[in-house]
Amino acid sequence: MKEDRFSHIVLAPLKSWAAMLLLLVVTAIYAQTPYLPAKLVVNVVLAMGQIALVATFLMQLRTSRMLVRLAALAGLIWASFLFLFTFADFLTR
Structure with a gap:
């Protein structure tokens, strides 16, 4: 059991x-x-x-709480901004 x-x-x-x-x-x-x-x-x-x-x-x-999910979503959005700005800087050079 x-x-x-x-x-x-x-x-x-x-x-x-x-x-x-x-x-x-x-x-x-x-x-x-x-x-x-x-x-x-x-x-x-x-x-x-x-x-x-x-x-x-x-x-x-x-299975986590909503606050943990929200923190994970905020991290994902933040990482996407970092990639977006890095790529934009690369394209403008």
Whole structure:
């Protein structure tokens, strides 16, 4: 009975790890293919899948309180601004 109660502590990270490993293998295989028109889109979708796995399962945002989710969203918005301004600076030089 105890094993069933605590199995999610071990199984959830293992499942997340296996899914991340699968996405890594798919990304590595897809990176070796010649240029395709949708290559950028597929790579971004794979990266977003990895981000979603980390956020929902490893960071446990799915079961956390709303304030923690709000802080994670604020961090995501802040990081997107940093990338946006860095890219804008790069394009103007």
